[in-house]
Amino acid sequence: MMKANYGYADGSGQYYITLDTDKCDGCGDCVRACPASVLEIVPNEFDIIDGGDIMSVREEHRKKLKYSCAPCKPTTGGGEPPCVTACPHGAITHFLSSAKGQVM
């Protein structure tokens, strides 16, 4: 089992988008659901022999997730972000790990 964690922090706290690569089959539903085009489907470079394809956060978004994910982040009141609800396998989580003021 392999878990990828992409973090971002803004004024409200520290957030993570995580992917369980064992559950991800690279279907791309999350990619189509993301309004900011943050995600993509790429070959699983963590298992080069028989990894198949998996979801990944695009390189160009990795240092600006706090802006890219701001409209849907889990504390906006809109419930689970679209990337999470779109995944038919429950492979993605997107959560606030510590609110501002707690240890990051």
Added chain:
Amino acid sequence: MAEKEFWRWPEYRHTTPGINWREGKVISAGVDIGSVSSKTAIMVDGEMFAQSAMRTGSSSPDSAERTMNWALEDTGMTLKDIHYIVGTGYGRVNVPFAHKAITEIACHARGANYVWGPTVRTVLDMGGQDCKAIRCDERGKVQNFLMNDKCAAGTGRGMEVFADLLSVPIEEVGELSFTVDEEPPPVSSTCVVFAKSEAVGMLRSGWSKEKVLAAYCRAMAHRVVDLLNRVGVEKDFVITGGIAKNIGIVQRIEKELGIKALKPDKWRSDPRFDPMLAGAMGAALFAKALYERSKGQG
């Protein structure tokens, strides 16, 4: 006379003595194009043969060619002799002669396994512009990794900026940061640009440059410990990337974590184990595996 460039870390190449590459079955290479440095590791049957590390230029393909050519220099080997090449790092898709690109996260874990052995479980890659905390198994396969959107603070580029600001050669920063009577509070800014102006203020208020370096090293260490604690540190723990050579950062991370890094100085006696090249080494090992698989030997 040109002003001394204090940020400029030594570029180098090295050939492992006593290896006749012509007798090797598999010659593989990894080329790691980072945001600050470009590295090549050439392996003969899975052992380090030749390597180079140099500054990344404005063009990734040019940087890839320069670091590869420098590693090949005086070895008698040419690019055509290498069976399989894997590109990694930020510029991995721009290595013109690579057969495949593999994320640096997988390569650093695999490289750390090569440098320090199968007991490594946690790898902290401190690169030129970002840091990644990686958990891996006894084969160096990634089980869990974590990165965040923090920018150049806590990275090689940030350290270059501070070396330059304080006119301290970058290789001496670590040692010098310990020559303070008392450990100062860390620099508070998370942005290099702000941290630099904070440091200028400290100098103006009478702080020695050693004290400012200590404050900056401590801030860098603190920032990556947050990252490590989130991924969970299991022994053995190692640090890769250029910053792994900065004792001022390494010891402060160890102190804050309460865990010692495994043989952080191994590279001093044997350049084959340069932690800055861990990504390139991992890429070279993946290249070997991919070549063998293509030949039906894997």
